[in-house]
Amino acid sequence: MIPRRLLPYLALFLALLGLYYGLTWRQTRQEAQKTEAKKIFPVKEEEINALVLKRGKEEVRLAKEDGEWFLTKPLKMRADKATVDSILSTLAHVQKERDLGSSEDLKPYGLDKPALEVEFTAKDQSRRLAIGNATPGQMGYYAFQDQAPRHLLVIGPGQKESLDRPEKDLRDKTLFAYSLDKVKSLHLKTRSAGDVQLDKLGPNSWRWVGREKFPVRGDRVEELVRVLHLSRVKDFVADAPKDLKSYGLAPPRGEVAVVQDKEPERLLLGEKAKEGGYARKASGGPVVVTDKDLLALVTRTLNALEDRRLWRGQAAAVQKMVWGPPDKTWVGVKEKDFWKITGPEKQEVKEPAVRMEVGLWKLQALEFVRPASPKASPAKPLYLLELDDGAGKPLFRLEELGREKNQEVLVQVKVGDKKETGLVPSKSYLEWQKEMTRLASPPQGPAPGPKSKKD
Template sequence: MKWRHTVVYVIVLALVAGYYYYFEVVKRKEAEEAERASKKVFAVSKEAVQELVIGQKGKEPVELVRTDGAWKIRKPLETEADGAAVESVVSTLVELEKERSVGKVPEDLKPFGLDKPELTLRFRAGEQWHELRLGSPNPAQDSRYATRDQGGDLFLVASGTWGVLNKGLNELRRRELFTFENDQVTRLIVAWDQGAKVELKRLQDGDTWQAPQDPQKKIKASKVENVLDQIRWLRAKDFVDTPGTHRGSGLDHPAVTVTLHLKGGDQRTLQAQEPAAGASVLRALSSELPFVVEVDKDFLEELPRSLHDVEDRSVFTADSDAIAQVEWVLGESKGRVVRLKEGEWGRARQGAEPEQLKESWRVRSLFWEWEDLEYEGKDPKRQKPKDKDLARLVFRDQDGGTLAAFSWKRLPEKDKPETVVVWTDQGEALLVKAEKMEQVEKKLKDLIHAS
């Protein structure tokens, strides 16, 4: 009969567990959701909001409308809006909760700063318009007095929402100057007011760029992509003009005009002036925006002024993944490291197996330094000296074949020259900035100490 008692115990236990789950979990969750719902100021979803009006005290209201899923500013001027900024306002608005109810709305709203609200937000969800009015902070300065729609109560909302909701016209305007993607660009033209011009076109393979005025010159694709990135990432810091004119903005005669030809025949242009002395911004005009804007002045330094700026002047052109051995001579130090497996290197030893490096990443770090190294020019007259004190670095493949080899005179401790001659294994003399070679020597010394 024991099994009958066991069944009874199981049934009782199941009933107790069900009772606990229903009343302690389900009911508690429902109660918490009901409590949160009762605190919400508006019972609408952000997807339902199609129009929004933000009125700051003493300023002209900003009217926005959602059209085909995108927000646009309708008044006080017509332009595109910063979708993320507007969505942030809408999300905060529909999720807004009452911190505490103060009571019925009094006839005299002046003590609460609501006779002339500091901020008024009206929005349409479906066919219904709603309104939120924010007044003065409470004595504790952690909340603000508020009312909503018609009638209702006077309540407090957290002060933290003020910064999100209190947005002016310029904070809601689109700030991106361009919306293209790099792979859409087929031709780039940078024309300077002094006559310098850089023109580049993308070849059919999609990865190679060519200068029509000098087709034999090798163009470094990563440099062109960086220029496109800098243009694409441009954002307005401020708006300084009215639609339809840039008179007096310094853009009647721009310092530089950038033209982008896109797939499908589309075209984009950017005009920019030189920054004023001591200024951190410069004025620019994008063909995608009808207003002159201010952007960071450092952007101008990213634009090429000659083909030299986008030319592939890489000192190191070998495939770093093919490197299996690295040999060096640096002063009294001579050595060799070999690749053990992916990401692991070892110090070569005479008649013994390589000793694994504890810091194999230093080899990769040396590769990165060489991959970024560029020469400023070439000096055909500089012959490689027969000097035993030359520093030397050799990269070999798995079979010991030479992929690349370089020699140079070590940098002096003082009075460093502006450039250093680096000789390739073919005897070509490349002029490299001394500060860059200093970094190379540092990486090599780090590897030597690690091995």
């Protein structure tokens, strides 16, 4: 309960608070009214459904169809959404920085022959903005609008730049429009690999049609699908190409087709150009330069398509690990969010689960260079690793059998009843071993400071 002597102060505080909010609301409203009064066109972005940009004899036309913008002149194609949205936003908010009044002579301002004219249609009404020379000091541009063609205005330089877009900037730069989660199949073609069809079976799981026993690196196929989806046009080279051979597109050096429920999206790949390569949609259209060398990317993916990993399991399934030389093994058991590790001399270490997973991730990165036979293998392995699940079921076993002179390590792995023997690169193998050794080392504390004189 508030003491009676404080009630007058409370009333004064509430009155001042109300006055403050009232003044703030009024000031905000006045500023909004001033901003609205400065607007040249009382339109909203979503109301505009047609655009025309004119620079002398050059004319670019765009139209909105079923919610999407398309170029209709000088060619018919999808428009770049971000660029068109920027133009629409500018038209809906373009303001007069200054009002210079009427002028009978527009020539000194560059408005007798405007450098840029922007026409648009909103609510079945056509509007026009003409932009001329820059003002002294380049602080703005002279302009007028269609309803007052002799009334001089000044607009900001940023507004002019937003409207003054070259025709190529207005073109859609996407090469593929598919949704990542709806891709069902990927058809790849190169001169070296021929035709390859990969069907998606599930997350990171793909099948090579016609070679069903071939182990496919699903993660690499998924990465290719993502990169293709993000690839963009870097430059438009020829709108109506007469000779496709000069671009390596007749016949094409490669081809990519992404299949969803709809018609496949097909892209022909040609010669390398700059940092990217020449390409053209199979349905026709301009020859473009891509921002990445997609042919090289497809070739690399196909060359590395075989799954040669020593272990293809999931880190989350591992609940027990045994590793090290056979006579000095460490044993790790997962307990909630950490691992309890016991050494060969019964010493104990606790490690966060995420740190143990680093060792498993590096194990997943190890790949066979080529198969080999375990000739003259030692009586016992030089190093071993065993992975078990929560029920004690063996998931994976690795045995190091020897080290070759050519910087390769001979290993044998066992998953279920299947054994494989092969060579792995020494560098990546030793990096993984070092990570496993670090897991068995107690965390290092801060270095001790210098001893005092008293000590």
